[in-house]
Amino acid sequence: MIDTTTFKYDANGLIPAVIQDDENGDVLMVGYMNAEAVRRTLESKRITFWSRSRQEYWVKGATSGFTQELQSAYYDCDRDALLFRVIQKGAACHEGYRTCFYTRIDGDGEPVITREQLVKPY
């Protein structure tokens, strides 16, 4: 496996991870990983973040069942951002939407919920 410490982490030891739906290309969320979370993600094929608020590893969907199964992983030219294409079970967003980016910035500045992306409130 690639040495995950070779990526460029910020002052807090974190790298942003873009999570993309492998089935339809939707960007589902942005989370943060440290080197160990990247290693766990690649090894387990389950997206695993470092929770900045809880200061602990966070296997996405561990409690909700809404897991993200890794299909392919990429790093960018600067090695300071990661992209993971996943099979998303259910909702990526804790608010019950398929994607966390469910609010569109409209021309007049009003947020617009793209309801077609709503899975269900839960």
Added chain:
Amino acid sequence: MIDTTTFKYDANGLIPAVIQDDENGDVLMVGYMNAEAVRRTLESKRITFWSRSRQEYWVKGATSGFTQELQSAYYDCDRDALLFRVIQKGAACHEGYRTCFYTRIDGDGEPVITREQLVKPY
């Protein structure tokens, strides 16, 4: 226009912006914006970052011609990440690739350049 200071910026006043190709859904790059860069992006419809290394506003493609024309913009449930769908002219990556995420992390850890995404070296 939406008040761009209402998004959640980090300690350096920045928010990550995921840039997505509106034509094929590819994630092209991740950049950083401050509130003024977000405002300029929404107003001008040209993706404008805050360059952390140069400490200046950076209209993507201003020198290369490889602009990113805004099609739609989204913010996430935590208001701490942005998503911009764009029409990408030429290459998003300064290395000449269509996307900055041209290196796949393979099963054996070796980087794999996805050459179909290469526009041209320049």
